[in-house]
Amino acid sequence: MTEKLKLATASLCGCFGCHMSLLDIDERILELVQLVEFDRSPFTDIKKIGHCDIGIIEGGVANAENVEVLREFRAHCKVLIAFGACAINGGIPAMRNQFELKECLEESYVDGIGVYNRMIPDDPEIPMLLNKVHPIHEVVQIDHFLPGCPPSGDAIWTFLTGLIEGRPVSLPYGQIRYD
Amino acid sequence: MSGEKTFILDGKPIAFEDGDTIMDAALRAGEYIPHLCHNPEFTPHGSCRICMVEVDGRQVSACTFPAAEGSGVVNDSDQLTAQRRSLLQMLFVEGNHICPGCEKSGACQLQAVAYYTGMLALDFTHFFPRRSVDASHPDAVIDFNRCILCELCVRASREVDKKNLFSISGRGINSHLVIDSPTGKLGDSAFAATDKAMHVCPVGAILPRHTAYNTPVGKRLYDRQPVNMVGDVAGYEETDER
Ligand code: SF4
Ligand code: SF4
Numbered sequence: 427m428t429e430k431l432k433l434a435t436a437s438l439c440g441c442f443g444c445h446m447s448l449l450d451i452d453e454r455i456l457e458l459v460q461l462v463e464f465d466r467s468p469f470t471d472i473k474k475i476g477h478c479d480i481g482i483i484e485g486g487v488a489n490a491e492n493v494e495v496l497r498e499f500r501a502h503c504k505v506l507i508a509f510g511a512c513a514i515n516g517g518i519p520a521m522r523n524q525f526e527l528k529e530c531l532e533e534s535y536v537d538g539i540g541v542y543n544r545m546i547p548d549d550p551e552i553p554m555l556l557n558k559v560h561p562i563h564e565v566v567q568i569d570h571f572l573p574g575c576p577p578s579g580d581a582i583w584t585f586l587t588g589l590i591e592g593r594p595v596s597l598p599y600g601q602i603r604y605d
Numbered sequence: 606m607s608g609e610k611t612f613i614l615d616g617k618p619i620a621f622e623d624g625d626t627i628m629d630a631a632l633r634a635g636e637y638i639p640h641l642c643h644n645p646e647f648t649p650h651g652s653c654r655i656c657m658v659e660v661d662g663r664q665v666s667a668c669t670f671p672a673a674e675g676s677g678v679v680n681d682s683d684q685l686t687a688q689r690r691s692l693l694q695m696l697f698v699e700g701n702h703i704c705p706g707c708e709k710s711g712a713c714q715l716q717a718v719a720y721y722t723g724m725l726a727l728d729f730t731h732f733f734p735r736r737s738v739d740a741s742h743p744d745a746v747i748d749f750n751r752c753i754l755c756e757l758c759v760r761a762s763r764e765v766d767k768k769n770l771f772s773i774s775g776r777g778i779n780s781h782l783v784i785d786s787p788t789g790k791l792g793d794s795a796f797a798a799t800d801k802a803m804h805v806c807p808v809g810a811i812l813p814r815h816t817a818y819n820t821p822v823g824k825r826l827y828d829r830q831p832v833n834m835v836g837d838v839a840g841y842e843e844t845d846e847r
Contacts, residue, residue, distance in 0.1 A: 511704065514726050515702070515703070515727055516731065516733075521701075558733060561731060571726030575705035599720070599830070602725065604705075605704040605705045605711065
């Protein structure tokens with residue numbers, strides 16, 4: 427038997443919707459685990475990534491930790507995938523790019539309605555925010571893109587099975603969606 | 606039939622009349638040439654470049670180029686699809702198109718043409734320009750983040766509404782839509798809900814108020830069928846189906 431492919435996943439600046447949608451392949455997940463072994467992923471709770479065949483990234487890059495995780499994935503994965511709207515173009519979090527970071531923080535922690543103990547958090551454990559939210563292809567080389575907010579379970583299945591079997595992926599109409 | 610003039614579009618003979626552009630004849634014959642700034646109700650503009658086709662080996666915009674007897678037109682080729690995809694990507698990155706947060710999503714022609722060309726990603730660096738939203742009018746909102754400068758509202762207001770309320774100002778990357786009113790705001794202009802210009806925007810830039818998210822996901826114009834089958838969003842905007 428050929429060895430299973432290793433798959434790692436991470437959520438950067440996303441809402442976890444893409445990961446939830448990955449679970450939306452429903453019982454096909456049983457087929458998937460015949461083909462791949464999950465490495466670092468919120469599904470396994472493995473925190474350190476090993477050498478992987480496929481890396482899936484949900485979410486854009488909004489803070490210093492996102493940059494670190496993304497670079498680590500790039501260094502450890504043969505094929506890296508931008509998964510979902512936020513990874514591809516920053517998505518909803520990138521709406522903050524219309525404002526200065528300072529304005530966003532002040533609105534959330536100082537001037538916002540109902541805020542008490544008004545101060546901008548500066549604990550050293552909190553990753554530094556970047557001035558803007560970036561699509562991940564602006565930080566590392568990306569091999570494949572799967573749009574959708576989130577991509578549907580069916581789109582994910584079409585895409586992953588094609589990729590794993592090493593054939594060109596062609597998504598039927600309705601599986602390419604930007605929303 | 607004798608006397609009928611034709612040209613060849615992707616191997617098919619297409620009949621045309623004197624004065625027709627390639628786009629006019631193709632539309633009448635039910636052949637789809639991808640486009641964004643074209644609407645047969647207004648003077649062709651030729652600015653979005655999505656409808657570029659090859660006529661006897663030379664690229665021209667189908668919406669402005671006259672149909673000619675016996676000419677060979679290529680519309681459907683891998684190279685043209687790739688070129689269209691790149692143009693669409695540029696339109697996406699030079700504005701702010703966050704589809705999951707846009708009420709036009711699902712019935713947006715920019716999105717639909719991008720689906721049609723199989724656009725999966727944006728290969729360019731995003732500009733994330735800072736643009737404003739004009740919510741000064743009681744019946745419509747203009748979100749400049751999504752304007753693709755197609756001038757459809759400009760032409761509708763000039764040619765049908767006879768109000769000439771819109772224009773493109775500035776050059777190159779600084780081009781932007783401006784409104785003719787003392788304050789530059791839509792609310793202070795002569796714009797009315799009954800204007801043609803209210804219903805021609807192919808994207809979520811000019812949005813009628815009070816109708817947002819009326820159509821459930823799955824029933825929106827481009828949810829089930831591609832743009833080459835269901836056509837432009839402008840016609841749909843004016844029907845009661847939505
Ligand atoms: S105008 Fe169209 S492409 Fe732009 S955000 Fe709205 S739905 Fe997306
Ligand atoms: S507002 Fe809409 S119709 Fe007017 S130029 Fe912009 S995209 Fe075109």
